[in-house]
Amino acid sequence: VTVVRGGKEALATSKKERQFDAVILDMNMPTMGGKETFIRLKELDPNVSVIISTGYSNSVVDEAPLRDSVDAFLQKPYQIEELSKTMHHVFSKKRNTGTIIS
Numbered sequence: 001v002t003v004v005r006g007g008k009e010a011l012a013t014s015k016k017e018r019q020f021d022a023v024i025l026d027m028n029m030p031t032m033g034g035k036e037t038f039i040r041l042k043e044l045d046p047n048v049s050v051i052i053s054t055g056y057s058n059s060v061v062d063e064a065p066l067r068d069s070v071d072a073f074l075q076k077p078y079q080i081e082e083l084s085k086t087m088h089h090v091f092s093k094k095r096n097t098g099t100i101i102s
Contacts, residue, residue, distance in 0.1 A: 023051070027054040
């Protein structure tokens, strides 16, 4: 698990570090919002799974390209069990398509 404090740091970390299997992305972040961060992360690695986590409704992902590329949505606040189920679902989907990184 790698924790970053904003979109710019997420991109810098993604460029510098290894590939990530999944990103849990808040839509409201300092210096670069979630939508721009999402687009730029997908440009760096089109296969990365993105889980949107927000206190707003899932209508934040209604517009393309988010709607077509987001792997899951977690409404805040959520419990660890819900996070676990969501991660399991995302990784199961990847395993079935053969794109999971080990």
